[in-house]
Amino acid sequence: MYRIIVTFLLIFNHHFGGGMRLSKYFIPTLREVPAEAEVVSHKAMLRAGMIKKLASGIYDYLPLGLKAIRKAENIIRKNMDLSGAIELLMPSVQPAEMWEESGRWSYYGKELLRIKDRHDRNFCFGPTHEEVTTDIVRSFITSYKQLPINLYQIQTKFRDEVRPRFGLMRGREFIMKDAYSFDVDDAGANVSYGKMRDAYCRIFDDCGLKYTMVEADSGAIGGSYSHEFMVLADTGEDTVISSDKGGYSANLEKAVCGDNWDEWKEEILPAEKKETPNTRTVEELAAFLDVPVMKILKAMIVNVDGSFYCFLVRGDHELNLAKVKNFFGAPSAELASYDDIAVHAEGAPAGFIGPAGLKLEIYADYAVRAMKNVVMGANVKDLHIINANFGRDFDVKTFGDFRNAIEGDTCPVDGGKYILTRGIEVGHIFKLGTKYSESMNAVYLDKEGKRNPMIMGCYGIGVTRVVAAAIEQNHDEKGIIWPVQLAPFQVVIVSLNPNEQAVADLSETIYKELSGLGLDVMYDDRDERAGVKFTDAELVGYPVRVAIGKKSLAEGKVEVTIRKTGETAAVKKEDCISAVMEMLEKLR
RNA sequence: CGGGAUGUAGCGCAGCUUGGUAGCGUACUGGUUUCGGGAACCAGGGGUCGGGGGUUCAAAUCCCCCCAUCCCGACCA
Known part of the structure; x- marks a missing residue:
């Protein structure tokens, strides 16, 4: 029995948490920012050793960056599964035939990266997967009894952006969660849409981000509706319009402007x-x-x-x-x-x-x-x-209504005044209608045996952009301040005198205990000076730091610090674990 | 795609005007001391000066072409 528990703990730790010694890990922090970086998240990710640029808009995800991405993915996956969506994985390379069938091979412009295989056949690197999903569904789903269904994947996408910039914020290659729902009728499609909207709210709540859901322009595709999820940050590329009465918010393209102007009180003059x-x-x-x-x-x-x-x-x-x-x-x-x-x-x-x-x-x-x-x-x-x-x-x-809303406009929906804030679009949900099901013949037989096109919805989250947006929203001049939920490691143990036996022993003990609890713990056991370790810890942004050094240990104490507030507590070494757990709880 | 700029050691930069043996800071390696907020000293290693062509006795430097990267714009007349 004991062995079973131990085995379980080992497996559990392996998958859901555990520790890492910095001396054996790989976080190539930089003292200086590479000249290419302009925005906060880009600079921070380069300096913290999370990413490395390979080409314009194309990045290596270094271990720390990957950890953060995985955290976001797991939060997304959990909530997608809870909503009833089903995960699969589609190819990143897609044949041109699919795109010709939907009409997008000619419609989609230079953003579509087109490639040829050795037989000179056309392919593209997928910027999105409506065609492929629709192909799967039409192949296997033929009856109303098999609907509704919502399929999703977390996949690397490629869009050959006109102007990639800001690191992971607008890269050409990026990781996206995309989901596609198929329903028998409009009412069903609305239910599917609602489930995704709720799931998205839970996802961004769980990520610990401040965000807002706004009405978005649904574009030329159908007369249906669409919402964007914006992470609020001063550095965001998008403008969010919201009423100060709280009854309405939308992006700039969509935000309605009313027919509510009083005529100017002026005497008419000769032209x-x-x-x-x-x-x-x-x-x-x-x-x-x-x-x-x-x-x-x-x-x-x-x-x-x-x-x-x-x-x-x-x-x-x-x-x-x-x-x-x-x-x-x-x-x-x-x-x-x-x-x-x-x-x-x-x-x-x-x-x-x-x-x-x-x-x-x-x-x-x-x-x-x-x-x-x-x-x-x-x-x-x-x-x-x-x-x-x-x-x-x-x-x-x-x-x-032909203009962009501006600050102070009267909102025609609830009568409040418009406020403009900046946001980063991290999610977009979309009621598609039958655009793809009709062009690609994804139909089902209803109870009467009649053929009907399925009603579709599609739902995207930019995973890598979520990570960048989290930094854009949570940082200071020293570096990143991770929300606990997305932090690659929740705790760092800084051993200030690794060569002092007592310090090393206690660090080791606390490290093992914390990782044993399933936390992601980084143990900075490097033979570096205190300043280097502290600066790195702040740059990398561990939410909680435990500093163990001979000075405080002489009084039987260690220091526990919250990155976000700088708040430090000297606690008795026996109380260290509970102090850390308490702080992490408080940060959630 | 238009405009602007940059490309010299892993990173940050100087040198280019006025052609003449490739430099600084940091990082890295070894050593001594130090070490609770980016240590000091000593000794080292590391460069197709983005690529190609041209001018010249001689090119990082001058000329031409190309490439890459970043910024601004590509909607407000």
């Missing part, structure tokens, strides 16, 4: 032409005329899938092309090129375009309707019209 040489930007124009930027009517010519329209927004607002695209239900919308402007703007160069006299349909943002006595382009170089007014001087076909 007048003004020479405005070299005022290409709104700021230059406003400065030249000495009027506020918001009095300027910004006119832009937009190429919506080959058709051209003019869009008007207030000078201090920005046009949101995603909203334009969705308004027309078009696959693409972009600002017109200079050549196209020359054709469609009556010869006026960019900067002097105005709605009056254009042979294009004019659309305007809601905020424009409230404007009075505006400055607009005269469609002639170096000429603007001041005191122009809607109805008298220009017309608009339709007003709509």
Whole structure:
């Protein structure tokens, strides 16, 4: 019996925790930051010896980095399994046929890394796995009785990003958890979606991260919905819009702007032409005329899938092309090129375009309707019209929500004021509908024996990005401050005088006891000076540090320190284990 | 893809203008002392100066081409 328990403990430790001696481990910390790193998490991961760059956007995961990645993966795996999703593993290299079938071989641009095998057949390195999953499901699932099903994997992906940057934050090769659900009908798909939403909340809670779930743009794929999970960090690449009343949050592309403007209380003035040489930007124009930027009517010519329209927004607002695209239900919308402007703007160069006299349909943002006595382009170089007014001087076909929200806007959902924060997109869940099931013929027979396409959802988490985001959110000038749940090692034992027998013995004892409890313990037994060990410990970011040295040991004590707060307690050596456990508990 | 910059020892940098035997800091190896907050001294090892071509008696340095890496932009006229 005893032997069985011991065996179990050994296995348990091997899989779920255990100790490591730093003298026998591999954490190549750097004293100086490689010049290539710009953002906090990138610098910290390089300095802490977690990653090494192999090529642009492609990194080695060194042991410490891999440990953190595995922690995140295990939290994700546990919650995915709990939600009823089933893990499998699909190939990273995929045949072009799959992608031709779904129509994405030509649609997907240069981000898709295409490769050929020795027989000159086309393959790609998978940036995502809708096609492959759909192929599996259509091969084996034919009846409503086998549905719903949700399959997921944790796999290395490759996207040949235009501009990889910020280390693991936007790499080309990265690790992703992706899940795909298949349902018999819309209601079922909504249930599957809800389960994933709940699982994602649990995952990011379990990771110990501060995050928010926001409504996201669902893009051109179906009229369904989508949510993003954002880890909040000042250094985030994305803007999160939320109402200060807490009733709404969304990303910038999606965040709704209301038709809730009061008309400006101004007397209507006669329109007048003004020479405005070299005022290409709104700021230059406003400065030249000495009027506020918001009095300027910004006119832009937009190429919506080959058709051209003019869009008007207030000078201090920005046009949101995603909203334009969705308004027309078009696959693409972009600002017109200079050549196209020359054709469609009556010869006026960019900067002097105005709605009056254009042979294009004019659309305007809601905020424009409230404007009075505006400055607009005269469609002639170096000429603007001041005191122009809607109805008298220009017309608009339709007003709509066509702009980016800004701080202080009134939220049309709950009436609060918009607040902008920065976030890092770590998860995205998506109701796909039948896009892939229809193009790839993933159908099932219902109770009546009729063929129906399955309703799909897809759900992604950037595992490596979660790790980077955790650092971005939790660090100080000394280094990383791991949330306990993601920490590669929860505790470090720093032996300050490894050559003193008493110190070495006690370090050894405490090390064995803590690792015996299933904790991930790093024992810094190196023959290094105290300063080196402390600095490394802070850089690597162990949540709890136990310092054992002859000075405090002379009084029978050791020091236990919390990385996050710097809080240190000198505890009796007998109480060390319980003090560590207590601190770890407090940090969870 | 456009603009800017950089490439010299593992890492951080100088040298380049004005061509003439490749340097500093740190890291690394050996030794002595030290060692509870990145130790001191002594002695060492380590370089296709991103690659190719050109000019020259002579190129890290000047010229041309290429490559790589980073930053900014590629939506606000």
